[in-house]
Amino acid sequence: MERETLNFVIVGHVDHGKSTLIGRLLYDTQSLSPQKMEEVERMSKELGRDVEFAFVMDHLQEERDQGITIDTAQTFFKTDLRDYVIIDAPGHKEFIKNMITGASQAQAAVLIVDADEGVREQTRRHAYLLAMLGLEQVAVVINKMDLVEFGQERFDAVTAEVTEFLGKVGVRPLQVVPISAKEGDNIAVRSEQMEWYAGPIVLEVLDRFRLPVRPEGKPLRLPIQDVYKVDDRRIWVGRVESGIAEPGQEVVFLPAESETRITSVERFLEPPLEKAEAGESVGITLADPLFVERGQIACPPHSRPRVTDQVRANVFWMSKRRMEVGENLRIKCATQEVPAKLTRVLRRTDSSSLDVISEEAGELKNNEIGEVLIETREPIAVESFYDVPELGRFVLVRGNDVVAGGIVTK
Ligand code: GDP
Numbered sequence: 001m002e003r004e005t006l007n008f009v010i011v012g013h014v015d016h017g018k019s020t021l022i023g024r025l026l027y028d029t030q031s032l033s034p035q036k037m038e039e040v041e042r043m044s045k046e047l048g049r050d051v052e053f054a055f056v057m058d059h060l061q062e063e064r065d066q067g068i069t070i071d072t073a074q075t076f077f078k079t080d081l082r083d084y085v086i087i088d089a090p091g092h093k094e095f096i097k098n099m100i101t102g103a104s105q106a107q108a109a110v111l112i113v114d115a116d117e118g119v120r121e122q123t124r125r126h127a128y129l130l131a132m133l134g135l136e137q138v139a140v141v142i143n144k145m146d147l148v149e150f151g152q153e154r155f156d157a158v159t160a161e162v163t164e165f166l167g168k169v170g171v172r173p174l175q176v177v178p179i180s181a182k183e184g185d186n187i188a189v190r191s192e193q194m195e196w197y198a199g200p201i202v203l204e205v206l207d208r209f210r211l212p213v214r215p216e217g218k219p220l221r222l223p224i225q226d227v228y229k230v231d232d233r234r235i236w237v238g239r240v241e242s243g244i245a246e247p248g249q250e251v252v253f254l255p256a257e258s259e260t261r262i263t264s265v266e267r268f269l270e271p272p273l274e275k276a277e278a279g280e281s282v283g284i285t286l287a288d289p290l291f292v293e294r295g296q297i298a299c300p301p302h303s304r305p306r307v308t309d310q311v312r313a314n315v316f317w318m319s320k321r322r323m324e325v326g327e328n329l330r331i332k333c334a335t336q337e338v339p340a341k342l343t344r345v346l347r348r349t350d351s352s353s354l355d356v357i358s359e360e361a362g363e364l365k366n367n368e369i370g371e372v373l374i375e376t377r378e379p380i381a382v383e384s385f386y387d388v389p390e391l392g393r394f395v396l397v398r399g400n401d402v403v404a405g406g407i408v409t410k
Contacts, residue, residue: 003082005083005085006209007087007107008087009087012112024182025084025086099133099405107209108209110206113162115155118157128169128351128354128369130171131171133407138172138173139177140162140176141179141202142159145193146183150178150180150194152178155178175200186201188202218278220243220303221243221390222298224236224292238298241388245298247274252299253297253298255296257307260290265282268283295334295337305381305383306382307379311373317367318366322366323365325341325342325343325362327341329396329397333393340374344360345361346372392408393407
């Protein structure tokens with residue numbers, strides 16, 4: 001039977017022990033595999049515009065990720081139950097970017113907090129983001145217990161502090177585990193120093209995370225990534241974000257509104273597929289020789305996302321240079337990209353304290369969250385993040401910089 005894989009992120013304030021925990025997880029599960037890392041790196045280097053169809057099919061996901069993000073390191077380890085991918089971003093900003101753009105595709109998160117320092121600014125900002133992105137499966141580890149004599153009192157105090165903040169943003173941790181990443185306590189092996197803790201240790205908690213069930217009965221959403229010509233045939237490639245793509249299906253491409261029919265669904269060097277489900281990257285051929293380019297989204301004609309130039313959203317501003325209402329930006333959503341500007345900031349909030357800075361604001365600064373109205377120069381197809389995440393998450397770009405990420409609320 002095919003083993004299942006769960007992707008998760010480790011988040012937390014700088015120096016609270018993310019890297020040490022990753023190292024410890026790999027070490028304790030005997031899964032340090034340099035070959036695999038090399039392979040991934042080599043492949044992403046080879047990736048370019050002049051790639052073969054085969055390569056495109058295999059690496060569509062990576063290409064897509066690279067379009068809007070930076071290098072996310074992925075590390076792998078196994079338990080008896082399943083395989084794990086730890087998604088790690090080099091720094092605070094990269095992490096935020098990856099989380100919002102969905103590049104990391106995390107299904108769960110581990111929030112790490114230094115037992116000695118307790119909750120800090122980035123602990124709160126990251127926790128807020130987990131909540132904003134609807135990541136419900138969160139475990140908390142209180143690290144560096146060795147620095148506080150493995151004491152239960154300190155653990156209880158920090159636990160109370162973390163759970164209070166998480167409660168404010170609506171996250172209920174699955175478990176809070178006292179650990180020492182450095183010494184390996186309660187990660188793969190139960191600590192002899194903390195016999196007062198009877199709950200599950202880190203690997204057990206990870207095994208308790210559930211794999212997301214593929215949403216069934218959702219309408220097709222297939223953003224077109226690229227168009228390729230292979231043996232005189234035209235093939236539109238992309239990833240099915242929701243629903244099912246199958247031959248014979250009537251589709252409308254939005255926002256262009258071109259209607260046609262899917263004639264085949266395929267993968268390189270494989271017999272034609274009967275269908276492709278959410279999460280699969282495929283190529284499709286169409287009944288009419290339409291001019292459908294990157295950025296269009298294939299949907300069923302009877303169940304369309306909204307095509308609009310007005311979007312209501314929550315954005316997380318992550319550029320040192322502030323945003324002024326009305327300034328020219330670009331919005332990237334799925335494979336769409338169009339000029340856009342924020343026309344109103346209805347509410348401006350500090351992502352660490354969660355204090356409302358003001359209602360109706362003319363600007364947003366670094367690490368602030370805005371409830372905003374966005375106007376796009378051309379209509380785009382969007383959906384509420386909570387219905388179809390891939391059409392409900394976006395980034396805002398200024399020049400070549402990603403300056404904000406957000407989710408569509410209406
Ligand atoms: P990151 O910034 O969150 O990735 O943090 P690091 O993993 O780089 O750890 C920051 C510092 O804390 C390093 O000096 C680590 O050796 C130290 N550290 C991490 N885990 C522990 C722990 O369990 N106990 C102690 N005493 N130090 C730790």
